Amino acid sequence: MSAHISFDPLLPWPVVIALAVLTLLPCLLALGTRRRGGLLRLAGFALLVLILAGPRWVEHSARPLPDVALVLVDQSPSMEIGARREMAARALAALRASAGQTDATRLIVAGIPPATSGGTQILPALHQALANIEPDQLAGIIAITDGEITDAAGLPRNAPFSALLTGSGEETDRELRLDNAPSFGLAGQTVPLRLSVFDHGVNDAGTTVPVTVTEDGQTVATVAAVVGQPLSVNLPVRHAGPAVISASAPPLAGEVSVINDQAAFTLTGIHKRLNVLLVSGSPNQGERAWRLLLKSDPAVQLVHFTILRMPGEPLDADPRDIALVPFPVRELFETDITKFDLIILDQFNANDLLPAEYLANIAAYVENGGALLAEVGPEFAGPESLAGSPLGPILPAIPAAPGTVTQEFPPLITPLGARHPVTASFAGAKLAPWGRMEAATPTPGSLVLMTGADDLPLLVLGRAGKGRTGILLSDQLWLWTRGGAHAGPALPLLRGLVHWFLHEPALEAEALTATIAHDRLSIDRRTLSPSYPGDATITDPDGQSRIVPLTQTAPGRYTATLPLKKNTGVWKIGEGGKTAYAVAAPDNAAEYQDLAATASKLRGAAHNIVWLGRDPAPALGPLLTHRHATQITGTASQPLLPPLPALLIALALITAAWWRENGASA
Incomplete structure (x- = not known):
């Protein structure tokens, strides 16, 4: 009273x-x-x-009112290392038991949740918990943590702060940090990768450490990094599409964890502007459609020539008066042919439009890794057919009886085309009809993706040496660009063809890819085979493997999705001799920079520091100040x-x- x-x-x-x-x-x-x-x-x-x-x-x-002791339990990912989580549980149980022995103290427990950035932050959880506690009753704040707190300087001073650290003493840890990891690069060129190696808890600045850099599991560089100093590596961009780049350093003797001894990221290779050469054998209705379709793709740089007369054909006027741009035959097909990524021959015949040696140059260009697409009309069935030229051996189809077929027909996607990425997107759709095509026989090993009249091949793809070839056995693709009742997927078809010719990974028919997002691993297997490809073998960053079945979601498309417990490292997926890699990057990269338990960041802020790995959990009383609060x-x-x-x-x-x-x- x-x-x-x-x-x-x-x-x-x-x-x-x-x-x-x-x-x-x-x-x-x-x-x-x-x-x-x-x-x-x-x-x-x-x-x-x-x-x-x-x-x-x-x-x-x-x-009298009881004193309130606020206990904050670190729930960040670094607490999963070793026995830290078990130490924290035992310490919390001891504090609860100590508080239960008397009514003079009330225990309030709150978690320090994982942050999305900036490392482990205690202040947000502390302020939220203090909002429900009378200041006159707060007798002390106790944090059960590994000591990796990034905002300890802001801890309040109105109550004693105690740190119960989940370790046996100061620990050591090696960290490989990516200072600048490129996301994109031009295929065939190099991009700079900047990284650093840090050793925490030990003074070994200046020591040299070997660092291995891999691309999709294959070593591309081994460099010597000086501890504490940045290092730059010229990383080759070997192909278009995503590649998983991993850099790793050997473990530091006695370090607490090897999780952050490696770092990985995804590098996406992109093509520079694709150089496409379009040569029309004669003026035709489809020329404008080809130009519009190719120019609609911002990745394509188009060069188009139309041959208006036969070589040696007599003229009634000076050539300078009728030719705006002379046809640079020698430059295109002798000296500059390798500058093009794709050559398209539009209704082209071998009737002396180009000398045979230039056609042979095109064939050699394809066999050395180039690409050729031919759109043919009635000339393909005649004596001047490309099939009888030096290009014949690399074409995926040859003329067959009855030659030119003139009847209306709807193009159809074959079962193989329904599985191929070039045509799978519009498989099963009702396509607007065409009216003329050329009868042909596919060559062995070629792929028939579309058929036309009388179930004859219409779109055929093949390979020649290191290159790729294709033939469209109709000169009426332009009908799909007219709109209205004739509208068809001309642009998706042509864009898919162009990027397939250029080995775009997303257009590969036989492919295994994997991605990680929101702590889930997604696997995508594409195949031309009508049968089940096989189960996938998944290897996690620790080297542990398991078998996961794939589920068919579309013709030739098999997928699987599974949750991940580990949110950092490189995952390896294998199936049928194919291998894919996926990288899981932590949401809070700063959390993994230094994994060593330490008291250094809490000194000056903590009144009491206890190492739970070597000392028993203290009783609650000595950690608090009696407040004598009343109501x-x-x-x-x-x-x-x-x-x-x-x-x-x-x-x-x-x-x-x-x-x-x-x-x-x-």
Whole structure:
């Protein structure tokens, strides 16, 4: 119980103060001049002012409140290392047991959740927990952590802070850090990769450490890195599409974890602008469609020539007057042919349009890794057919009876085409009809993706040496560009063909790819085989493998998705001799920079530091400061001066002062 005097004025305080000044000041002056009755007058008016102030005697009854101990448990990924999680659980159980032995202390437990960036941060969880705790009851803050706290400098000082560290003492750790990891690069060129090696908890700055850089599991560089100093590596971009790049350093002797001894990322190779040469054998209705389709792809740089006359054909005018751009035959097909990524021959025949040696140059260009697409019309069935030229051996189809077929037919996607990435996107769709095509027989090993009239091959793809070839056995692709009832997937078809010719990974028919997003691994297997390709073998960053079945989601398309427990490292997926890699990058990269348990970041902020790996968990009492907080349960008050008796006494004093002053003067 506690008691004190409070005031409940009968008039507003400014009025009471003004009356006190007006009445007591003259009394003090009279007392200073030793006038008779001055002391009685001062006492009387002082009592009147005191009555107006309304003094009261207030008594409070209260009950003691328990002290509150706030315990913050680190839940960041670094707490999964070794026995840290078990140490934390034992320490928390000991604190709960200690708090349960007395009613004088209440334990509040809150977690320090994983952050998305910036390492482990204690302040957000601390402030959220303190919002529900009375400051007068907070007896102490206890953190169960590995000590890797990035915002310890901001810890409050109004209560003792204790750190229970999940380790046996200061630990060491090696970190390989990617300072600048490129996301994209031009295929065939190099990009700079900057990395650094840091050794935490040990002073070995200047030591040389070998670092191995791999691309999709294949070593591309081995370099010597100086601990604590940045290193630059020129990384080759070997192909278009994604590649998993991993850099790793050997473990540091005695380090706590090897998780951050390696770092990985995905490098996507991109083509520069693709140089496409389009040569039309004669002016035709499809020329404009070809130009529009090819120019609609921003990745394509188009060079187009139309042969308007036969070589040696007599002219009625000077060639300079009728030729805007002379056809640079020698430059294109002798010296500059390798500058093109794809050559398209549009309704081209071998009737001396190009000398045979230039056609042979095209064939050699394809066999050395180039690409050729031929769109043919009635000339393909005639004596000047490309099949009878030096290009014949590399074409994926040869003419067959009855030659040119003139009847309306809807192009159809074959079962093989439904599995091939070039045509799979519009398999099963009703396609607008064409009216003419060339009968042909596919060569061994070629792929028929589309058929036309009488189930004859319409689109055939093949390979020649290191290169790729294709033939469209109709000159009416342009019908699909007219719109209306004739609209068709001309642009998707042509774009798919162009990028397939250029070995774009996304257009490969036999492929195994894997990606990681939102802690889930997704596997995609594409195949031309109609049968099940086989189960996938998944190897995690620790080298442990398991078998995962694939589920068919479309013709020639098999997938699998599974959750990941580890959120960092390189995963390897294998199936049927094919291998894919996927990289899981941690959401909070700073969390994995230094994995060593340490007290260095909490010194100056923590009043007590306990290593749980070598010392028993302390009792709760020594970590807290008793706050003696109470809660008011009742209040009683009564006036110190009963108004009527006090008023009579004051009047009596004032009357006595007047009588004494007047009596003395008489």
